[in-house]
Amino acid sequence: MKTKGLWMALMALMMCFVTGEAYAYDIEVENEDGVTIYYNYINEGRELEVTYRNYSYNSYSGSVVIPEEVTFMNSTRKVTSIGSTTDFPHIVLSAAASRRAHASHC
Secondary structure (H helix, E strand, O other): OHHHHHHHHHHHHHHHHHHOOOEOOOEEEEOOOOOEEEEEEEOOOOEEEEEOOEOOOOOOOOEEEEOOEEEEOOEEEEEEEEOOOOOOOEEEEOHHHHHHHHHHOO
16 A cells, blocks of 8 residues: 555656756846846856746847846856857946956857
């Protein structure tokens, strides 16, 4: 009888994984315009990289302002990268973020 209950619990748990959506980000934070931006931790968690919500890649539309820094759970990290598979129609970087992005491409 215990085996049947364990089997049913295991099957229920597996169904959660099968029907669940796969996320491609570590955290999500709204910018000053109220747009949710998705980030991954990089450089051993010291910095953030902009990424997409899930594997359909269509997380953003219109102009998106990416802040220089993001505070999440009382910890502030610099945004230093935009993921290579992130598809932005229009990217607007803060002045400091823009300088860093330009310097990293020189």
